[in-house]
Amino acid sequence: MNLARGVEVLRAFSAQNALLGNREISVITGLPKATVSRLTYTLTLLGLLDRETESQKFRLAAGILSLGHPFLASMQVRQLARPLMVELARRSGCTVNLGMRDRANVVYIDSIRPDAGNAHLPDIGATYPxxxxxxxxxxxxxxxxxxxxxxxxxLRVHNSEMFATFKGALEKDRKLWDKHRYCHNAGDWRSEIHAVAVPIRPPGLAAPALAMNCTLYAHRDALERLPKEVVPMLKDAVRQLEAAQGLL
Structure with missing residues (x-):
């Protein structure tokens, strides 16, 4: 139980909430403030949180990276995908990301970001609904x-409000998936971000399901350009990645 609560405390931190006090963590997690205080004290001793002297608030510490590195290093698909992602980003002008599911989110495990104007700065570890x-x-x-x-x-139970909000977009993408085998976010979540995505066949039953996407930030031609020009390039990159894993 304490382990689960400790993980919930660590999950409270994000790029938007990088510095949090015990009260804020309590609000985000729903844990009692006294419990949060005990957990942040222990997590600081373990090197997973740092406490800022001036504000007395907490931020994630370098120990978090040491926990994640063995997982990322063990994923050979990242090494196989990277040159394909670099070439896809060069040809398409899109930011290209490789990701997998983390509960109710997608988490990026690699990112090639040629678009310096992308204010959201996708990166390894970034999560999206x-x-x-x-x-x-x-x-x-x-x-x-x-x-x-x-x-x-x-997803329906975890966040009923988000499920209701995006149910229409989900159904629209289901029809697109059935017909063309890709998904298209046409500014559904953030109006300035458009993206197309294609899943990657896993090399075995135990392998995690992955997908690759191409995103354009605040691009006036994104709605037409992504399906017509970028999707064929994205599908080709995914086919090459599957072939590199011996799946074709």
């Missing part, structure tokens, strides 16, 4: 039927 993102919806629709149903039920 599963239902609201093209990559998330590609992961949903490409999952086996029973897993897809379980995933959607979880």
């Amino acid at each position: 599963l239902m609201a993102s093209a990559m998330g919806r590609a992961l949903i629709f490409s999952a086996p039927e029973q897993e897809r149903k379980t995933m959607l039920n979880f």
Whole structure:
């Protein structure tokens, strides 16, 4: 139980909430403030949180990186995908990301970012809502039927408001997926961000499901350019990645 609560405290931090006090963590997690105080004290001793002297608030510490590195280093697909992502970014002018599911979110495990004007600065470890993102919806629709149903039920219970908000976009993308095998976020979550995404077949039952996307930030031609020009390049990059893993 304490381990689970400690993880919830760590998950309270994000790029938008990089510095948090015990009271703020309590509000985000729903844990009692006294419990949060004990947990932040222990997590600081373990090197997973740092406490800022002036504000007495906490931020994630370098120990978090040491926990994540073995996981990322063990994923050979990242090494296979990177040159393909670099070339795709060069040809398309898009930011190209590789990601997987983390509960109700998509988490990026690699990112090639040629667009310096992208104010959201996608990077390794960045998370986005599963239902609201093209990559998330590609992961949903490409999952086996029973897993897809379980995933959607979880999302419905986890955040009913978000589920209701993006239900229409999900259904629209389902039809696109059935016909063309890709998903398209046409500014559904953030009006300035458009993205297309394609799932990647896993090399085995134990391998995590992955997807690759191409995003354009505040681009006036994104609505037409992504489906017509970028999707064929994205699908080709995914085919090359699957071939490199011996799947074709």
